[in-house]
Amino acid sequence: xxxxxxxxxxxxxxxxxxxxxxxxxxxxxxxxxxxxxxxxxxxxxxxxxxxxxxxxxxxxxxxxxxxxxxxxxxxxxxxxxxxxxxxxxxxxxxxxxxxxxxxxxxxxxxxxxxxxxxxxxxxxxxxxxxxxxxxxxxxxxxxxxxxxxxxxxxxxxxxxxxxxxxxxxxxxxxxxxxxxxxxxxxxxxxxxxxx
Numbered sequence: 001x002x003x004x005x006x007x008x009x010x011x012x013x014x015x016x017x018x019x020x021x022x023x024x025x026x027x028x029x030x031x032x033x034x035x036x037x038x039x040x041x042x043x044x045x046x047x048x049x050x051x052x053x054x055x056x057x058x059x060x061x062x063x064x065x066x067x068x069x070x071x072x073x074x075x076x077x078x079x080x081x082x083x084x085x086x087x088x089x090x091x092x093x094x095x096x097x098x099x100x101x102x103x104x105x106x107x108x109x110x111x112x113x114x115x116x117x118x119x120x121x122x123x124x125x126x127x128x129x130x131x132x133x134x135x136x137x138x139x140x141x142x143x144x145x146x147x148x149x150x151x152x153x154x155x156x157x158x159x160x161x162x163x164x165x166x167x168x169x170x171x172x173x174x175x176x177x178x179x180x181x182x183x184x185x186x187x188x189x190x191x192x193x194x195x
């Protein structure tokens with residue numbers, strides 16, 4: 001997820017996201033000034049002490065809070081998070097997992113390797129076609145020149161088909177091999193998306 005400069009301000013009246021520079025909500029006109037709004041507090045999952053939404057941990061018991069947002073960014077806290085599935089304290093660590101199952105990743109690998117070879121074949125054929133077009137008799141007959149032009153056209157179409165096919169299959173295979181950023185609980189295996 002791309003990092004944003006400043007977190008959007010959510011209207012407490014209608015839940016509309018507004019730019020931080022707005023003084024009033026663009027949807028309902030309610031005031032967005034911090035002096036006019038109550039403090040945004042959430043209860044700690046362990047001790048129910050009211051904590052700021054930007055706090056990384058509870059000031060009362062020290063529990064690491066989930067979804068703690070660093071000031072002026074949209075990035076999650078780099079610390080380990082509290083797992084709400086198994087109630088494990090600081091058990092969720094940032095990691096990467098596969099986007100797709102193992103069989104889909106095998107298919108992605110099967111697509112990527114031949115596509116690289118297909119691209120190399122297309123480049124080799126193009127270089128051969130260029131060198132063949134430059135060779136021949138110094139004063140060719142009309143029939144020879146026509147045959148050479150037809151051969152060049154057929155070869156060029158074949159190279160384009162092989163090159164584009166290899167490129168498309170390589171991109172599909174690469175997409176199937178991608179991973180995603182998550183927080184994963186080290187105790188129960190619960191996964192929380194970071195995106």
